[in-house]
Amino acid sequence: MPHISSKKLKKETLNKLYSEFGKAFEKSxxxxxxxxxxxxxxxxxxxxxxxxxxxxxxxxxxxxxxxYIAESLGVSYSTLSRMSLKYDIGKYSSLLKTLENNNNNKDIWRILEKILKAGLPPRAGRGRWKFLYN
Incomplete structure (x- = not known):
């Protein structure tokens, strides 16, 4: 799990950071x-x-x-159920709409198919994700 500083930011500061990050990501x-x-x-x-x-x-x-998702991606059922609940209430609708409008949608499915058919690589070791780029 990534480390997050225990020092809390003011909500206003955090919102400004989110906004600037969003702008930078959008430009890139x-x-x-x-x-x-x-x-x-x-x-x-x-x-x-x-x-x-x-x-x-x-x-x-x-x-x-x-x-099948839990087994294939190696995620816990608690993570999956949390995300499933958010999906059910429409939390990810803007992301899904972007995916549907994306011309590279076939590439995304191809990569996911590789993962699901072959299974995930071992959890440790160098180059364990190289098979995705072949």
Missing amino acids: ARKSEAKFFLGDLLTKTEKIMLAKRFAIIYLLSKDVPVS
Whole structure:
């Protein structure tokens, strides 16, 4: 789990930070630099965590059984049930709408299919995610 400072920020400061982050990410996405932007900003653990969450949301939208998602992605049932509840109340609707409008939707499904058919790589070790890029 990523480390989060125990020092709390004021809500106003936090909202400004979110806003600036959103603007920076949006600019990088328009210039097709989002991959590098996130690569510089996130640790490997955070990237994997985000990728798994993204996959969970996408698979829930395709009515893939929860037990299959948990086994295939190696996520806990508590994480999956929490995300499933948020999905059910429409929490991820804007993300799903973006996915539906995205021309690269086939690429996303292809990557997820690789993961689901082959299973996830071992939890430890160098290069364990290389199979995604082959």
